[in-house]
Amino acid sequence: MTTPWDPLHQLASAVRARHVSSRELVGEALARIERVESSLHAWVVLDGDRALAEADAVDARIASGEDVGPLAGIPLGVKDMEPATGYVTTYGSLIHRDDAPATADSVLVARLRAAGCVVLGKLNTPEYGFSADTTSPVMGSTHNPWQLGRSPGGSSGACAAMLVSNAVPLVTAGDSGGSIRIPAALCGLPGYKPSNGRTPVGGPTPPGNGWLGVRSIMARTVADHVYALGALVGHEATDLHSIPTSSWPSSVVAQLPTRVVWAPAPGWPVDDEIARVCAAALQRLVAAGVEVIAVDSFVQGIPLLDYYTVATVYQQRLHGHRRGTPEWEMLDRGIRAQVDHADQRVSAADFVRSLDAAHRHNLDLQAHFEAAPILLCPTVAGQTAACGAQGTVNGEETIFWAPFTQLFNLTRHPAGSVPCGFTDDGMPVGLQVVGSQQDDLSVLAAMAAFEQLFADDRRPIVTA
Template identity: 40%
Template sequence: MTPDPWASAATIARDVRARTLSATAVVAAALHSIAARNPALNAFTDVVLARAQARAAALDRGAAPRGPLAGVPFAVKNLFDVAGLVTRAGSRINRDNPPAARDATLVARLEQAGAVLVGALNMGEYAYDFTGQNVHDGASRNPHDRAHMTGGSSGGSAAAVAGGMVPLALASDTNGSIRVPASLCGLFGLKPTFGRLSRAGTFPFVASLDHVGPLARSTEDLALAYDAMAGHDPADPACQDRAAEPAVPALARGAAGLRIAVLGGYFQRGAAAEALAAVTTCVDALGVAATVELPEAARARGAAFVITATEAAALHHDRLRRRAQDFDPDVRDRLLAGALIPAPYVVQAQRFRRWYREQVLRVFADVDVLLAPATPCVAPRIGQATFVLDGAEMPVRPNLGVFTQPLSFIGLPVVAVPLPGPHLPIGVQVIAAPWRETDALRVAATLEAAGVAQAMRPANS
């Protein structure tokens, strides 16, 4: 059997476990695809060829577990530690650090399930980005039209999966960095509940808001990866000690019994016609009749903005003092501004966060799943500085996350599902109550089974 670079992780794992396909052949095909496609897409910053080949060979000779992700090639945003690689986190400054001594927890857990790491991926500097552009490594490029943004900050993760180089990638999401690139590149992305998946061995951005999760071309692949990665990790103080709630078995239940509503108000203002049309398509497919609003969603976004700027400034304070000239200027200037914000504003934003969480949890007393646009528009062109949002010309970089920020602000689990468009895809957020990832994944799987949500192969591939 010849490996198909567009095969799903589930298909690859099934064939490798059945020994109708060797892990060595799968990994060789992935490495070939990376060599052929990456020069145009600029997704990978590192390829761990020898490690991947050795791991695949171990799988084939039975020296490594052929688990639920047997032989599945994957790659990680370059803020995940990979033993032997410098964790650059999209920066120039971190390249002066020594290589990581060990893998991040989630890298290790995916490999324990049989997956094979093939490399590390481009990202916006220190994850402070929604565009997928990087002043040091160049922009990652949207596989559906290379003149357009991938979205960020997990731009390389999205380009690698949407471009047919790997079926699975890991990313991080502080304010939308999984969901924005999923939307712009036409992928499924899971941002789990805050505290669900371990961040140990990842370079931080905003400790109060950082999440990690997978990008894939199907709901089943998201669920497979999620199940392999879930579980308490004392190395991440935010990671909660909860019983496993496997997602794969839940997918077959579909959306039956789930109360679904669409988010109105804030989440419908300013979105372009294609973003609203994508939500309407999902609403129609699911037979949704209810509309609900989240109170003070705009203020929630503002509070997320303040916490992000100030916590990130604190994290990078010493680097700003010593090496300010080595930052991406767009990142540096936001961090410097964050360093000047008075402390009472930061504490008030965290107090507001608790109030907002309580209000949103009340909404979930009457509904299980909410739908909202993932991005206000399809992918802007690379280098585009502004776009029109709610009738006003606004900078692209901080505003692509206008619909994602009020949700990650309180750690809700969200699956971004892709809807094809005439030129470029766009995503819809499927949002569940805290710790109910399975509800969001069930709805995503239902939309996928109905042919509404699809990760389309790029026309030029």
């Protein structure tokens, strides 16, 4: 085994050919986790015995001649927002810390297990995934491998920390407002939010964030994202917004777009250093022959306000019934504030008007896509926060340090983040990459090209 992990398709091929066993891969992952976990604090629970037993079962099936799937034997970390059989799903909340273990997998986890993955355990999440920092009352703060004490982002920050530290090759993740793209940017990884509906959010309960949310995976490279997504895409009968996908490639060819639309600060101030790093990346695109069309904003109005209206109503639906009970005081004050906002300031008509605004924002975006196939902007506006804090814009802490991702949950566009440089203190900076409705593969092809163009051999201080 080498560091970093070999590509997913190579690992799985080696397991299927019995050149390496799933037990060996899982054992290697457990050893790597042990080397970094005391510094990063990413795992709510890690069950090595259960994982090794599952790996042995995969190996036995292969020995009997069975095809166990395209992700044969791959060790998998599961974000603690997804039920996985045998594990408590805490959602990062004290309310659920002592719940009974799940008796069934989520649709997402079930598809990954069916493809051959072996679950290692559950990864930290902020309470109900509501925050862009991975700090929870169940687990405390997960740290960024590039600098301990700094946030890995959220809500999939523990997932990103495990990937960039080379502890695991694949994790589940979710994105209802940037929860894949923000940690990817802060941890120096590619991260991808598929078109809403491309991957399943079905199952026995309605999705917590309604049509805003995507459940998916995170991986170390764009190629690994494409390969692993092949196990997830496809119609799901229990998902009302599921997109039928008749085929999905195992790889994409890196392809620089001929033109891009670039918004250096779409509607919100950007930290000067973040702006310089992103501007330098755009100059590299120009030097590579890409035409850059600069705009001040992607849409009219303030889409973050429309997103916030919708998101707080979903929070009220999830937690409003807890008001006046002991559980209410157990909730993070940020969640309570969102419920209060929905109760006191949002009417049913306001909610529908915000959904109508998504239609208008989509029209504005479509006008840009008629000029170029890809939109670009900074993934976040601010510098990486300290654990448990907000990011900063030009030295000032602000709640508006990551205001650029939510629009594309509201409009359901495919969107990713690719690393494009570093700040002077060695923290990664991400560039957000957005494609037109359901054009996932063009976004991934562009991300693969940007990944090559912006490649940097720097590594975090905490690695396995």
